[in-house]
Amino acid sequence: MSTNARDAGALAPPLDYLDQRTGLAKVLKEFSRKIFPDHWSFLLGEIALFSFIVLLLTGTFISLFFVPSMDEVTYSGPLATMQGVEMSKAFDSTLHLSFEVTGGLLMRQMHHWAALIFIGAIVVHMFRIFFTGAFRKPREINWIIGFTLLILGLAEGFSGYSLPDDVLSGNGLRITDGVVKSIPIIGSYLSYFIFGGEFPGQHIIPRLFTVHILLVPALILGLIGLHLFLVVLQKHTQFPGAGRTNKNVVGYPIFPVYAAKQAGMFFIIFGVLALMGATMTINPVWNYGPYDPSPISAGAQPDWYMLFLEGALRLTPGFLEVVIGGYTLSLNILIPAVVVPGLLFTSMALYPFIESWASGDKREHHVLDRPRNAPVRTALGYSLLSVFLVLVLAGTNDIIATHFSLSIEAITWTFRVLIFVLPVVTFTVAKRVALGLQRKDREMVLHGHETGKIVRFDTGEYIEVHQPLDEEERWLRVQHEPRRPIPLLPAQNERGVRRPGYRRDAIRSRVSRFFYADRVEPVTPAELAAAQAHGGHDEISASQHDAPELTATREGSSAG
């Protein structure tokens, strides 16, 4: 066989070898031409994936030179400013890696940039999933896996940030210690658990090293595997469009189109990170110096993904610390550092279940929502983002203060107010905008594009000519199913007996109304026909039915 030219049906030799031993051809047949839909926002998950691969590669490089030890040494390397300074081996080896290993600083900087982009990409990816409703059945499990990946990503970032044992990261650990100690009953012991004794002790760097290069990456890797397995198993969602339905997936085959694009994406991300590592200094620990509990500089910032915690800590006033029966309960720390993030993250993790409970929808969804078609979900997402925005800004309030010459007090108070007001305002505005966009969609479907052309009728009336949408444009605007609140059945049955489970239903119906009472439904064929019957009087009828439409869909009382 090897001497013959291969005929079309035969596998190439290495594949043939493997197939004879593993049945590989079955897998190839199943997967190589699998269809993957195309949309720029589907690349966000890939950006996370590829920056994680860069993290593994550069991380392997730098861990070969890093010494995870807190033993003290005296610096004797080339850096003049550090001559004779006492430092831990961890810090010393970081300097060695940066200044004496050719390419070492490049790898360190690439690693750090990759970490920032990794977590950024995870967050943006998550919001794309959120806003498009990709978390709906059957993908709730993948949402939870993804959410766990986010938490692990944060843990990975924080543990890595702490390894060089410089002043900044040491202070970060000290803050962590302070937060841990505030936890009721077990806080002090938890602090000992983490540090192996009193802060800082001799153990935290080696421990974080194990966490950072073994424990968390192994979990991330495993979960990414599971995450992608589920993406393949459930097939990717697709945006609505002509020809795309809940029962198909339209796109390009994995081999070669998708694979080539993916490889290209990976290379580009690798290349961009190399460019960043080459030109943009990040975490220049030699400017900060080795960890010492005593010095600190104003304006020091943690990595961006930790800023929201920092901001929450800054905003909470101190009087919340209380003493109960002789025991100290530091609510001024617990609330911002444990309770609030805990609630925010838990509600994010549980969101798919909350929404499906409110909608009563247990069907599979493979066509994504346009964010406007889920106004309350979209508004909740923006509202959550606004909370994070305020917290992140609060985490940089000293920089804002010096930059704009404002007083810290004034800024802090502004943020204290904003953290309550802004989410509500954002929610309201975002919901109105979404409903408005839906109304605009209706308008377009019913009356077509404005052409800017004005025509005069025999009667002397002027009207603007509207060009009807073509089928595909129209489909995009009418394809979604209207979502309506779950109706509440009466409290008593026909014989006047109180129905069990009524209370639960009543709550559920209220939640459901919160989600779906205000809505704009897609145009139906009948409505379009009616609008067309109105003929040239589009623009007049448009303004007439606009107002009742809004009031008609408010039904806060009708179901209650």
Add this chain to the structure above:
Amino acid sequence: MSDESTEVGLPVEQHALPQRFENPGLPEHHPRLTDVDDGAAKRSERIVVVLFMLSALGTIGAIVAYFTVPPGATIASIRLSTMLIGFGLAATFIFAGAASVHWSKSLMNDHEKIEYRHPMVSDTETREQASEMLADGMSDTGLSRRGAIKGAMITAVALAPLGFAVPLIGSVGGDWDISKFRHTMWKKGLRLTHDPTGRPIKASDVTIGSAVHVIPEGLNKLEHPLDEKSKAMVLVIRLDPRDLHEAPDREGWSYEGIVAYSKVCTHVGCPVALYEQRTHHLLCPCHQSTFDISNGAKVIFGPADRPLPQLPITVDTEGYLVAQSDFHEPVGPSFWERLK
């Protein structure tokens, strides 16, 4: 239910129209320039080839930079080495990436294809078979008749992790002696010394308005100085005695307007290191808690709740500042049993 389609506003006559629009089906495929024009396809091919060649050149560049531009000993030379190798790497990957993307977009088959989905749920028959098999398996174990096994098994499984967890938890916290939070190495007569040099401080050398960073004498000789420094570091400030308002029970803790306060923030433990002489305010750079040194280091702004603990000081016979005792309360962030 009031949710009829009329609700959205238009007076609709009910005719035979469908309830919803029909999906119009996939739009027809528009060929690209490279599909119809051989010249354009050739040009695309050349672009892809050139991009891959540039990528290869980038790799060669990175290797050349590695051998010819060592990091040297100055920040500038290190930057240069980093940059050149980095440019090489970046070129390698960005060009290769651009090549792949361009290739896939302009030359690979761009007909959209359709694949059908099947519901995730298994068909009824499979579900029934699976459930039957599990039932058969369960009955093979005989657990329903032999309840004792179940109890014993659960006990064994529940206990098993302890063999791992107890040694781990036992050792991971060192000696678990959290009473160490309550003490520092300060004691009666111990000299205040400069941080980090360890030189003792004469009271007469501390001028009004100045702030001195202080560690206890002998700290640097400890086996693990940072553990102790994290608790014992102190800020010494001299105020004009007229500005100093001392609580009655703390009179005698200062010396001629010189006061010593713990430098560990009572919020979550950052060093409180920024002293503003004019206002006598001490600011923690981490979350901006602000302490009033002229008034018992009370919190006047920010997330901390408690004043900084004060170290009672005096001078020894040679005029050097010394501690009168340890702090009278635990320093640093609050913890559950702090007041016990």
